[in-house]
Amino acid sequence: MSSYGHSKISTMKHIALLAMLAAATISCKDDVTPAQTETTVEYHQTAATQFIETGGSKYAYRVLGTQSDIPLILLSSLGSSMDDWDPAITNGLAQKHKVIIFDNKGVGSSTGKTPNNIADMAKDAVSFIKALGYNKVNLAGFSMGSFVIQQIALTEPTLINKIILTGTGPKGSEGLINLPNLLAATVNLSAEDAFLYFGFTKSTESKNAGKLSYQRIQKRNINRDLPLSSESGTAQLGAVLAWAQPYPNALNELKTITQPTLIVQGENDIPVPQVNAVNMSKNIPKANLVIYPDAGHAAIFQKPDLFVQQASEFLDK
Numbered sequence: 001m002s003s004y005g006h007s008k009i010s011t012m013k014h015i016a017l018l019a020m021l022a023a024a025t026i027s028c029k030d031d032v033t034p035a036q037t038e039t040t041v042e043y044h045q046t047a048a049t050q051f052i053e054t055g056g057s058k059y060a061y062r063v064l065g066t067q068s069d070i071p072l073i074l075l076s077s078l079g080s081s082m083d084d085w086d087p088a089i090t091n092g093l094a095q096k097h098k099v100i101i102f103d104n105k106g107v108g109s110s111t112g113k114t115p116n117n118i119a120d121m122a123k124d125a126v127s128f129i130k131a132l133g134y135n136k137v138n139l140a141g142f143s144m145g146s147f148v149i150q151q152i153a154l155t156e157p158t159l160i161n162k163i164i165l166t167g168t169g170p171k172g173s174e175g176l177i178n179l180p181n182l183l184a185a186t187v188n189l190s191a192e193d194a195f196l197y198f199g200f201t202k203s204t205e206s207k208n209a210g211k212l213s214y215q216r217i218q219k220r221n222i223n224r225d226l227p228l229s230s231e232s233g234t235a236q237l238g239a240v241l242a243w244a245q246p247y248p249n250a251l252n253e254l255k256t257i258t259q260p261t262l263i264v265q266g267e268n269d270i271p272v273p274q275v276n277a278v279n280m281s282k283n284i285p286k287a288n289l290v291i292y293p294d295a296g297h298a299a300i301f302q303k304p305d306l307f308v309q310q311a312s313e314f315l316d317k
Helices: 005-011 013-022 034-039 087-094 118-131 144-155 176-184 191-199 204-217 230-243 250-254 274-283 304-316
Strands: 050-054 057-064 072-075 099-102 137-142 160-166 261-266 287-292
Touching: 050 118, 057 087, 057 118, 072 118, 072 144, 087 099, 087 204, 087 304, 118 144, 118 230, 137 144, 144 160, 144 230, 160 304, 176 230, 191 204, 250 274, 261 274, 261 304, 274 287, 287 304
Parallel strands: 072 099, 072 137, 137 160, 160 261, 261 287
Antiparallel strands: 050 057, 057 099
């Protein structure tokens, strides 16, 4: 990426890979009801990995749930593959909706070369969706995944029914330019501690929720997805840093997004500060903003049951 130079990005390969775990989740506490827990089918742990080829690349994906409605496609964050989603979210959503998780080009178990820009990532995601035969889908993204969804909404608007954006901001997001320093602070931490540092607040409640989420993410122990390569992680980091560059027309572009949009953000999101979600909600015509208190970048995983409830109600409207 031109603003930082390839040499700087190269030195951050290890940091980008740490972000696989650092840029993801949170858990729920008092929002859980016994009935909800007892009846949840754990699709995430058992769903078979499938492959579909398009444009010379094989995309790895899994289908969760048995519903036949408009599918909900989940787009992952920086450094994440299919197994970095918290099962509390994927299983929760799959109780009422067909959920599809996948590895975009070059990520995890998918082949091809990972692009170093969001625009091409969006093109690859669209190719995957169309290869599955869908002409209308719901899209939900976390962090970088939500950047990709914004781009798809601008270039392939007729493909999208509804949008869910989490841990995100528009092009040129305030504060996102500081990402290299945040990632650098995790270099000497364990994978779990990096995960907590990047996605959660310093409160005991938030940290405990993060620890539970980290444990859930490890639950699938059969045919787990492949981790990202250094090449793919570096390309993703370059794409996110490019998205962080100033872009004066960003909010005007968001005004052209006509789909109903749910935006969920943590009150204390450090990588992508809350102000970005507020600005987005004011410029996407049909946007609804929800802020989770005492929650960081991984707010949706701090209260996954609350998020699942709100997301399902949004999709069902």
